[in-house]
Amino acid sequence: MSNSSRSRFILAAVLALAAVATASCAPPALLSSADAQPRYEKLAEELAQTLELQYLNDPWVFTGDGDSEVQAVDHGTKCTFYVASRGSGDDVASLAGGWDxxxxTINPVLAEHGFSEIAEEDSIAGGYTGISSKDDHGARVRIVSKGSTELSLSADVTDKDC
Incomplete structure (x- = not known):
């Protein structure tokens, strides 16, 4: 291979790597809260039902007032949609024999709703254990346990007034 061919090959490889790196850093395509609400409330309900049927003795209850809401975050610079969180007095990880x-159990439900498969536990301080997954719209579902369990789901949204 001549020096000019080698140089062109190296340049092409560098440009290809840069394109891949840039594509993987693209911001998610956010939804409006009107579009996010039915999508993510349905997922939270299906996850809660799946876990309750499979493992829990203590049913899920809504924490707080039980309403989903849009809130201003980052000093009012963006809006985030929060699905009403659910909690159970049971520790789902203990009852299931571990997070694996x-x-x-829940990866098929997540995949059906466009969320990534969960393959490992999250690193959480304070004795908590948990798992989480994201979708292409930047939504994050999280299940955390420490004697009891909480299921939460949030997503930044395109709304300007929150």
Whole structure:
């Protein structure tokens, strides 16, 4: 390979790597709260039902007032949609025999709703354990346990007034 061919090959490889790196850093395509609400409330309900049927003795209850809401975050610079969080007095990870079993149970539900498969536990301080997943719209579902369990889901949205 001549020096000019080698140089062109190296330049092409560098440009290809830069394109891949840039594409993977693209911001998610946010939804409006009107579009996010039915999508994410349905997912939260299906996850809660799946986990309750499979593992829990203590049913899920809404934490707070039980309403989903849009709130201003980052000093009012953006809006985030929060699905009403649910909690159970049971520790789902303990009842399931560990997070691996929970992941295996809920990954099909997550995939059906466009969320990534969960393959490992999150690193959480304070003795909590948990798992989380995101979708292409930047939404994050999280299940956390420490004697009891909480299921939460949030997504930044395109709304300007919140």
């Amino acid at each position: 079993a929970v992941m295996e």
